[in-house]
Amino acid sequence: MYETTYHRPKTLAEAGSLLAKSDEAKLLAGGQTLIPTMKQRLAAPSDVIDLRHIEDLKGITETPSGGVRIGAAVTHAEVASSDIVKRQLPGVATLAGGIGDPHVRHMGTLGGSIANNDPAADYPAALLALGATVVTNKREIAADDFFTALFETALGEDEIVTAVVFPKAEKSAYAKYPNPASRYAMAGVFVAKLGDGSVRVAATGAGQGGVFRIGAMEQALGSNWSADAVAGVKVSDGDLLADIHGSAAYRANLLTVMAKRAVAAAG
Amino acid sequence: MGAEGIGARVLRKEDRRFITGKGRYTDDMTAPGMGFAAFVRSPHAHAAIKSIDTSAAADMPGVTAVLTGDQLVGDGVGNLICGWMIHSKDGTPMKMGAWRALEAERVRHVGQAVAVVVADTAAQARDAAEAVMVDYEELPAVVDAIDAMKEGAPQLHPEAEGNLIYDWEIGDETATNEAFARAKHVTRMEIFNNRLVPNAMEPRAALAAYDEAEEHYTLWTTSQNPHVARLVLSAFYNIAPEHKLRVIAPDVGGGFGSKIYIYPEEMVCLWASKRTGRPVKWVADRTEAFLTDAHGRDHHTEAEMALDEHNKIIGLRVKTVANLGAYMSLFSSSVPTYLYATLLSGQYDIPAIHCNVKTVYTNTTPVDAYRGAGRPEATYVVERMMETAAREVGMDPAEFRRKNFIRSFPHQTPVIMCYDAGDYEASLDAAMKAADYAGFGTRKAEAAKRGKLRGIGFSSYIEACGIAPSQAVGSLGAGVGLWESAEVRVNPVGTIEVLTGSHSHGQGHETTFAQLIADRFGVPTDSVSIVHGDTDKVQFGMGTYGSRSGAVGMSAVVKALDKVEAKAKKIAAHLMEAAEGDIVIEGGELKVAGTDKSLPFFQVALAAYTAHNLPAGMEPGLKEGAFYDPTNFTFPAGTYVCEVEIDPDTGRTEIVNFVAADDFGKIINPMIVEGQVHGGLTQGIGQALLENASYDESGQLLTASYMDYCMPRADDVPSYKLTTTETLCPGNPLGMKGCGEAGAIGSPPAVINAITNAIGTNEIDMPATPEKVWRAIQAAKMPAAAE
C-alpha cells in the first residue's frame, strides 16, 4: 500500500467537501474492494474518506408506497437479515445473503458495490431488474442510467451515493451461479414483477458490458410468469463474457438455467 | 501402551499455541537493526535483460542497498542446483540450465527476481523496488510442454537443445511390446495431470542475520528441512561453511513440498545481510507465492494397457512428458522418474511395464514435488486406465481390480519397487462396504428422479513412502542419503527431550513423537518435549516430506529409545540388585518381574545423573542418539470410492459420498491420521474439480490469486467416511507406512471415475469444471454434433 491520508467525516456535507478538495481522494465504505486494490498497489489515493461513521448513510426503511430505501453504507449482512427487505423484496435479501462470505457480508456495503459496478457483482442486477433509483448527495439517478460500462457508473467526480430506493414489487427473486474461485456471479439473474405489473429481468456476471436486461425473457414472463416460459429463451452469446472460468456459450446456458430457477423461487 | 501411548487419540499438544495465535513463525522473528527486502521481478515470461538502472531506487527514502545479479555472481554466490542426477536412456546426464538467485541476463518466467532492495521498512523497500528500471527485450515464450518440444519453439537454455532436460526410460520395452502383440484387448488413453500451486497458508519467509565479528550467519526460514537447507547453502551456494551457518525453521504454516527447496529469495537475504551489514527480512506476499513457490504435477501422458482373454493385465506402456518449468528445482528431476514411473504397477500384478519420460523446460514457474510428488500422477494414470479398461471389457470395475490384485508378498514389480506387505482386497472390501456399493443402483435411480446424474468411481492406490534407503537412492542419482536421526535426552528429573531431524509444519510431531515415549516409559506426554527445526540443537536430519517422519523419523527415535531403555534397565537392575533381564517397565516404573520391587522412572534418571551408584564402568547420564537408514520404501495402499451427483443443467459436480479405506500399517494417533487423510483428500478433490494453474500463451499466470485460482473450501467437500485396514510394514520397528500424502494421491482418479461414470464417457480432464462436464453431457446428448 502506498501512503495515504485517512479521514473520518461525521456528516455527508463534510465528506462531500473533503472529496471536492482533493483530486486523488477515494471514498471508503466496506473496503472490500478498495483496500485489496490499495494493498496490491493498483490504487494510490492521496486521501481516503471513510463513510462508515455518517448516520445519514445508514438504515433500512419502508417507503410510503411500499418500496424500500436502503442507505448506501448498509452492509450486505444487514440487508440479508432485514425483516423489511425479506418481506418486501425477498430477492434482494437472498442476493445480499449470497455475496462473498460472512466476513465480506459484514463489511461490504450496498453503496460500495454499486459505485464499483464490478461486472460480476450481484447488486447491479437487483437495481436494474427492480428499476431502483440511486440517490446521491446531488441528485437521483434511475438504475437504467446508472450502470454505464464495466466498472463505470453515472456518478460524477464528487458524487456520493447516499441510498438506493427500490419500488414496491409483487415478486422478486435472484438466482446466482457463482464463479467457483471468487464466488462472484458467473451468471446471476434477477427477476421482478413490479407493483404496476410490469416484468423486468436483469443479468449480471455474464455481460461484456456489465449488467444488462434480457428483453426476450421480460416479454416471455410478461405474458406467462412461469419457469417454463423462460426455459426456451436463449441469450445470444455474442455479447457475453468469456474467460478461463466459462465460455460465452456456457454463460448463455447458465443465464437460462438461472432465470428458470429465479422464476421458480419467486413463485 | 497406556492412555497416551501408541494408538491413542491424544489431542495435539501444539494446538494450544496455534489456536490461540501464539505460534512463532518466521515473520514473528525480529533482529536489532533489521531491514526489509523487496524483490524486483520480471513482468515477462521470457526476455533478455538489456540493462538495470538502480540509481533512482538507491536514492529513495530508507533504502540501504539495491543489489543485482552481477554483484551476486561477483561475490561468488553459486547457482541453484538440482540435487538428483537423472541420466537419459542414451546415458547422457540431464541438462541443467544455469539458475542464478538474481538473474542478470535473461529472465525465463514471470516473477523471476532480477534485483533486491533492502530498506528500513517493507513499504519503503517496495516503493524503491518499483523505481528500479529494468530494460527488457521481450522474447517469444512457450508454456506448454508439448509445444516446447516442437521444432521452432523458443529455446530456454543453451544447455538443453529442444528444451529437453532428459529422455529417460524404465522397464523392459521388448517384453512390454511382446505383451501388446498378444493382447486380446488394448485400452488407450491420453491423460493430463493439471498443474497446481501449493498454497501453504503461511507464505515463504526468511530473516537472515550476519554477525561480522563471528563471521556467522543465522537464518530463520520457512523450511521443511533446515539441515538440508544448510547443507545446500553451504556446499553449493558458498554462503558459509556449515559451522558458521545456523538455520532455524520455527513454526511453519504448511509446506506440502513447497518448503523443501532452497529458493533464490532465502539465499539472497543471507547474502544481502552480509553486504548491507544489517539483518534482512523478507516475507512473500500471496502473489509472490503464486509466482515463485514451486508448482506441482503438469504431466501429459499417453498410456496403453494390454489385457489377455481372461481380462488379466499383461502389459502397460506409458509415455509421459513432464513440464519442469523454467529451471530445475532442487528435487524436480526425481519426481517424474523414480517417484512416478516406479509406481505404475499400482496394486496389480503386471508382468511387463515400460515407461518413457521426457522432461522439458518452459517459461513457467519451476515445478517440483508437491504433496504426493509423482505418486499422484502415477495413480491417476493407472486408476483411470483401470476404470476405462473395465468398462471397455464390460467388467465391474471392482471385480476387474480384484482379478488383477497382487496377492503374495514380497512382490517385485517390473519397475524397481519391491512391495513388502499389503492386503489390497481387504481395503477394497472395506471401502465397498462403507460405500454401500450394492445400494448404488437404487441411489442412482432416486437421484434421476430429482434430475441428477449420479456416478460412482474407484481408485485403488498404492504409493511409496519412507523415503528412503540411502544406498538405493544414491545408486539412482540422489545427491543425499535419506536416513533420519534422533536423540533422546532424559533429564535428571525424568522429563525427556527428543531431538529429531524430522520437521513438523502441521503434522503434529510434538504429539505423536511424544506418544512413542509415553508408550515406552509410561510417562505422560506432558513430560516430553520435541526439539526440531534448529541446526544448532539437532545435529543433523533430513527433514519432512514424502510421508517419511513416521516410517523413518520415528524409527530413529525407536532406535535411540532402545538404547536408553537398555541403559535404564542396567541402572535399575544395579540399584535393585536384580538381573538386568528381569527388569520390566510398566506404568512409569522399572520393576523386577515377579517381585514387588520397583523404582519410578525419574529415580532411575536421577541415579544416572547423580552417578553416586552406577554399575561399575558405566558413564553417567541418560542420553542416546541414533541414525536410522530404512531398508526399503514403505507402501501405503488403499481403496477410495467417490460418489457424485451432477446437475446436468449447469454441469456442477457435488461429491455426495467419499469413502477412504487406507492401510497405513501401524497408526500412532488415529485422530491425527484422520486429519492427514481429510487434508489430503481435500487437496485431491481440489485438483480433480477446482484447481488449475493456467498460463496464457505469453506466459502470464492467469490464476495468480484466489479470485481465479480455486482452492477447495469446506462446502466443496463432503463429510468423509474413513476406515483403515492394517498390514504391518515389515521393514521398520513400528510397522508404519506413512499417511501424509495418501489422500492427495488416491482421490483424484476416484472423483474423475465417478464423474465419467455418471455422464457416460471415459474422457474428461482435471479439473472437471462445471463447463467441461456440461459440455461432455451436451456432447453425449447429441453424438452427431459433438466435436
Ligand SMILES: Cc1cc2nc3c(=O)[nH]c(=O)nc-3n(C[C@H](O)[C@H](O)[C@H](O)COP(=O)(O)OP(=O)(O)OC[C@H]3O[C@@H](n4cnc5c(N)ncnc54)[C@H](O)[C@@H]3O)c2cc1C
Ligand atoms: C472475498 C470477496 C468476495 C466477494 N464476493 C462478492 C460477491 O459474491 N458478489 C458481489 O457482488 N460482491 C462481492 N464482493 C464485493 C463486496 O461485496 C463489496 O460489495 C464490494 O467490495 C464493494 O463494497 P465496499 O462497501 O466494500 O466498498 P469499498 O471497497 O469501500 O469501495 C468500493 C468503491 O466504491 C466507492 N464507494 C464506496 N462507497 C461509495 C459511495 N457511497 N458513493 C460513491 N462511491 C462509493 C469507493 O470509493 C471505491 O471506489 C466480494 C469481495 C470480496 C473481498
